Amino acid sequence: MSDLPLNQLEQLVQGHHWDPLAILGAHPMAQDGSPTVAIRCFLPEAKDVALLLSEGGRQPIPMTRLHEAGLFEATVPGPLGTSPYRLRITNRAGQVSERHDPYAFPLLLTDFELHLFAEGTFFKAYETMGAHLRTVQGIAGVHFVVWAPNAARVSVVGDFNEWDGRRHPMTNRGATGLWELFIPELTDGTLYKYEIRSRYHDAPLLKADPYAVVSELRPRTASIVGALTPYRWKDQSWMTARAQQDPLAMPLSVYEVHLGSWMRIPEEGNRWLTYSELATKLIPYVKNMGYTHVELLPITEYPFDGSWGYQTTGYFAVTSR
Incomplete structure (x- = not known):
């Protein structure tokens, strides 16, 4: 006992x-x-x-x-x-x-990662921070890492634990202010937030993940576990041709566009275009108008449609629109 x-x-x-x-x-x-x-x-x-x-x-x-x-x-x-x-x-x-029990698994942040983060040189922190699908000791799950230096306790909450902050408290990694937890058997598409209890007031706060790669569409605000698959580029011939040109001797005319308002589909509830649809419609339009380059207004996650994306809430999440 x-x-x-x-x-x-x-x-x-x-x-x-x-x-x-x-x-x-x-x-x-x-x-x-x-x-x-x-x-x-x-x-x-x-x-x-x-x-x-x-x-x-x-x-x-x-x-x-x-x-x-x-x-x-x-x-x-x-x-x-x-x-x-x-x-x-x-x-x-x-x-x-x-x-499986989340607390049966080892801590995954390495001493080197903690060192780099502490000295401010963890330049690829996005590869570790946030929610990442991982397999540990043969068991698939999600590794959560968040920075909360003034927290007394941080938990991962979501539908999987009825949003109960007592069930999945994270482990503090000392002076770095980082907290981590591997939760086995969670999958791509899981909704989650962090419940943070501050050292300075008792009421817990619910926070979306600043490193999330997917977020809910407004007005909902939960982060979503996303599977990032490497993209295989197919533009080698274009890149080779560009390298043989002098950009300072080439014309430059930039078309600035906000993808969410440039065009809608009124027959389908005035919905936004997908990226594939935009590529099909926007590029011919821009070329026909005589532009040489396209500048995108913010495409990261934001809460208010009227802001055109300037009120960013997720720097690593493409907007769910």
């Missing part, structure tokens, strides 16, 4: 704990001189939880409820296997599901 201080348990179940990994996940310990592992999880929706170890043939191990709010623990002989354990959850309606 756990000997964790009651005040720490209360902090965790109330969504105030600074370091969830100090309680949740697997914790090696000694019991009667033998190595054991205490495994804890916080599942407010659960009536009962059983631990499923990775080694085949082992029976589910019932977990003991440590706190009425939904904190469970099981103690098993150590060490654990190399594959992450699973949890079999019976909710209060009697429905049974299985899932």
Whole structure:
């Protein structure tokens, strides 16, 4: 049975704990001189939880409820296997599901990444920050990273946890102000936000991800997990020809365009054109008018149509319009 201080348990179940990994996940310990592992999880929706170890043939191990709010623990002989354990959850309606525990996985930010971020030279931070689909120890999921230096607690919330900030608290990475969490089994298209509890006031705040690559269409504001697939360019012949020209001796006439208002489809609810449709219609128009270049007004995410994109809310997300 756990000997964790009651005040720490209360902090965790109330969504105030600074370091969830100090309680949740697997914790090696000694019991009667033998190595054991205490495994804890916080599942407010659960009536009962059983631990499923990775080694085949082992029976589910019932977990003991440590706190009425939904904190469970099981103690098993150590060490654990190399594959992450699973949890079999019976909710209060009697429905049974299985899932991996986010706190069974290692922290993914490297010391080098933390060093670069701390000194302000993490020039490709967008490759790490935000929500990225990753496979860890053979399990697919999403790795979340956000910078919140004045936060006392940060959680990932979404439909997958009923927007409950107690369920997926992130791990703080020290003086960098970064917080991270790998949530297994989340997929492309998942809605999410960060719930942030400041050091200076108690009321939690819901924030969209500044590094999100997809966002909901206004007036909704949630971020969306997006799968980024590398684009294979097919313009090598054009690039080769351009390199043989002197740009200073070439004519220059720029057509500035706001894609959201340049043309609509009135027969279909006055909808915006897709990028493929714009390429088909805009380029011939620009060439026919004698322009040589196109300048796009902001195409990143923004909340107010009338701003033409100048009130950016997502620098890494193309507008959902």
